Amino acid sequence: MNTTTSTANSVFHCTKVFSRNFCKFTQIRSNNINLNLFMAAEDKSFKYVILGGGVSAGYAARQFTKEGVKPGELAIISKEAVAPYERPALSKAYLFPESPARLPGFHTCVGSGGERQLPEWYTEKGIELLLETEIVEADLASKSLTSAAGATIKYDSLIIATGSTVIRLSDFGVQGADAKNIFYLREIDDADKLNETIKGKKGGKAVIVGGGYIGLELGAVLKLNDLDVTMVYPEPWCMPRLFTSGIAAFYEGYYKNKGIQIVKGTVATGFDSNENGEVKAVKLKDGRVLDADIVVVGVGGRPLVSLFKGQVEEAKGGIKTDASFKTDVPNVYAVGDVATFPMKLYNELRRVEHVDHARKSAEQAVKALKASEEGKTIDEYDYLPYFYSRSFNLSWQFYGDNVGDTVLFGDNDPTSSDPKFGTYWIKDGKVVGAFLENGTPEENKAIAKVARLQPPVENVDQLAKEGLTFASKF
Numbered sequence: 001m002n003t004t005t006s007t008a009n010s011v012f013h014c015t016k017v018f019s020r021n022f023c024k025f026t027q028i029r030s031n032n033i034n035l036n037l038f039m040a041a042e043d044k045s046f047k048y049v050i051l052g053g054g055v056s057a058g059y060a061a062r063q064f065t066k067e068g069v070k071p072g073e074l075a076i077i078s079k080e081a082v083a084p085y086e087r088p089a090l091s092k093a094y095l096f097p098e099s100p101a102r103l104p105g106f107h108t109c110v111g112s113g114g115e116r117q118l119p120e121w122y123t124e125k126g127i128e129l130l131l132e133t134e135i136v137e138a139d140l141a142s143k144s145l146t147s148a149a150g151a152t153i154k155y156d157s158l159i160i161a162t163g164s165t166v167i168r169l170s171d172f173g174v175q176g177a178d179a180k181n182i183f184y185l186r187e188i189d190d191a192d193k194l195n196e197t198i199k200g201k202k203g204g205k206a207v208i209v210g211g212g213y214i215g216l217e218l219g220a221v222l223k224l225n226d227l228d229v230t231m232v233y234p235e236p237w238c239m240p241r242l243f244t245s246g247i248a249a250f251y252e253g254y255y256k257n258k259g260i261q262i263v264k265g266t267v268a269t270g271f272d273s274n275e276n277g278e279v280k281a282v283k284l285k286d287g288r289v290l291d292a293d294i295v296v297v298g299v300g301g302r303p304l305v306s307l308f309k310g311q312v313e314e315a316k317g318g319i320k321t322d323a324s325f326k327t328d329v330p331n332v333y334a335v336g337d338v339a340t341f342p343m344k345l346y347n348e349l350r351r352v353e354h355v356d357h358a359r360k361s362a363e364q365a366v367k368a369l370k371a372s373e374e375g376k377t378i379d380e381y382d383y384l385p386y387f388y389s390r391s392f393n394l395s396w397q398f399y400g401d402n403v404g405d406t407v408l409f410g411d412n413d414p415t416s417s418d419p420k421f422g423t424y425w426i427k428d429g430k431v432v433g434a435f436l437e438n439g440t441p442e443e444n445k446a447i448a449k450v451a452r453l454q455p456p457v458e459n460v461d462q463l464a465k466e467g468l469t470f471a472s473k474f
């Protein structure tokens with residue numbers, strides 16, 4: 001909503017850009033001096049505040065309603081303009097050329113088979129959604145947050161769910177990295193801008209910088225959108241943090257068969273742009289130059305913890321928590337991508353940037369918070385790492401830990417009509433991790449069970465021969 005009122009010397013624009021509750025007035029004075037005045041920014045106070053409106057926030061809200069929350073007690077603050085949604089959709093069906101996923105279709109908690117929490121759901125439950133509200137200052141000692149519009153939001157208990165932000169090539173001073181049509185993907189706004197450009201560049205050339213799961217998923221959807229796709233990454237194979245060379249060989253072969261070019265062992269060192277400032281080429285360290293109408297960069301993320309620097313204990317780049325996601329600051333919890341928590345199964349502190357953990361950590365934190373109000377504690381978080389990705393007709397799942405020796409099984413020929421293969425990771429004579437491409441729900445359950453139970457392996461050759469049959473015995 002925009003309203004404009006005139007006075008003799010000035011014009012005031014009240015643009016309700018921050019939320020229903022925070023109003024930013026911009027005063028444009030007749031002498032052409034622009035002044036930003038923050039007025040009518042309403043201060044608020046809640047028993048519980050979730051800072052961040054992503055995956056964890058949606059699942060935390062649901063858990064609050066299960067545990068019991070009174071109208072007006074809980075607020076979710078998000079700089080995004082929409083209610084919590086299942087973020088993984090952004091690099092998958094959201095970018096499909098045909099029947100793309102759109103909100104409200106993928107609001108949380110549909111990603112795990114739960115109820116789709118529309119904005120009305122929050123209203124009905126008396127949960128305040130403070131959207132388009134960026135928090136720019138957090139004071140954990142006085143339990144207050146300050147929004148970009150200058151409003152103060154007080155809380156009794158805080159759940160930090162700020163997620164991650166993308167790493168930008170401009171962070172490393174890569175020349176020309178701020179050219180138009182170079183995209184990063186984290187929020188729905190990013191996906192909308194990318195979608196808009198894709199529509200205008202059909203038949204053009206796209207370069208994907210980065211060979212992680214975001215790069216692989218985006219490579220696939222850009223290809224589906226009729227772009228000529230080249231992927232560039234420095235490592236010897238894609239997804240090197242998880243994939244073995246045997247796993248990667250399948251995906252790289254499959255992508256090549258789909259017509260995607262893969263350039264490995266080099267990095268983007270600069271970008272050329274045309275007279276409109278639009279990217280037109282990617283310069284590589286090895287001297288090659290790739291024509292590009294669109295560039296999408298997926299070189300990783302970093303947890304958004306800077307608001308809390310020096311106020312809360314950190315570990316491994318995130319906010320350190322206990323097994324209930326409680327930080328060292330009373331009544332402050334951290335969940336999802338930002339939490340560095342004790343991974344009971346492996347007896348070490350870890351941070352996990354995946355959606356399954358975002359959901360489960362949020363539920364755990366709310367259960368613990370509500371239990372603590374009655375002087376109770378809950379069982380420790382006992383998480384089995386689970387990651388997945390989907391692209392083209394492919395779909396893989398991974399459970400457990402990818403450490404130790406590996407055993408590849410099944411058909412990983414990228415030209416097969418129905419490839420199905422997997423890998424076990426074996427450490428200290430036990431299976432500790434399992435990966436499966438193209439598994440049925442039962443087969444995926446079986447590999448999850450193996451990763452959790454960590455059965456001993458007597459004979460590695462036998463394990464390779466048995467493949468999935470081994471997992472289905474448990």
Ligand SMILES: Cc1cc2nc3c(=O)[nH]c(=O)nc-3n(C[C@H](O)[C@H](O)[C@H](O)COP(=O)(O)OP(=O)(O)OC[C@H]3O[C@@H](n4cnc5c(N)ncnc54)[C@H](O)[C@@H]3O)c2cc1C
Pocket residue numbers: 051052053054055056057077078079080087088089090091133134135136161162163164185186187214304307335336337338352353354355356358386387388389390
């Ligand atoms: C494109 C994409 C695809 C993905 N695909 C997969 C996948 O296939 N499988 C998988 O396991 N994982 C996937 N992930 C990772 C997964 O989505 C994240 O691990 C998960 O979203 C983390 O949840 P979160 O709640 O911690 O953070 P997020 O969901 O990122 O939510 C954080 C929220 O906090 C808000 N915020 C941050 N700072 C502020 C502030 N100062 N003020 C107000 N609001 C703020 C953000 O705007 C955002 O709304 C994907 C991620 C992306 C970006």
